[in-house]
Amino acid sequence: MAGFGEPTTAPVDATGMTVGVVAARWHGELTDHMVERAVAAAEACGARAVVARVAGSVEIPVVAQAMARRFDVVVALGVVIRGATAHFEYVSRSVTDGLTRVALDEGKPVAHGVLTVDNLEQARDRAGLPGSAEDKGWAATVAALDAALAVRSVGVANGHRVGFTG
Structure with a gap:
């Protein structure tokens, strides 16, 4: 934890x-609480969890991949x-690489709250x-939703997908 520079x-x-x-x-004592905080953050943002x-x-x-195919964003907690x-190294790498792949393959924000x-x-x-x-359940959820809004803002201009022709 850096202790500084965290966005709002x-x-x-x-x-x-x-x-x-x-x-x-x-x-479970920790992940249950992180899930509660993620759900609370989604609700505070007007989203459904x-x-x-x-x-x-x-x-x-x-x-996460199955969820990314159905939902706007995914928040991974563990x-x-x-x-x-x-x-530890094998699990950490596997989770990080997997979540990154899901986000890029599905084109959806996937917050790494593990x-x-x-x-x-x-x-x-x-x-x-x-x-x-820190409150990673809350922060990861807000970050994912913020990223989804950013993707939306650059993805459509005048009814056309930005970066695509046709």
């Missing part, structure tokens, strides 16, 4: 949009804590719990 997480006007929220069940839960973070990208083996941390204390400090320094 004030609600944006995303009236009528639908947010797909996919979250891992691992570290649809939630799906999966076993762990590795399963998030495939559900917690991966570094351990004594290389598993916490990749060294310890439980760092996760709690980012999960939006009372006293947390």
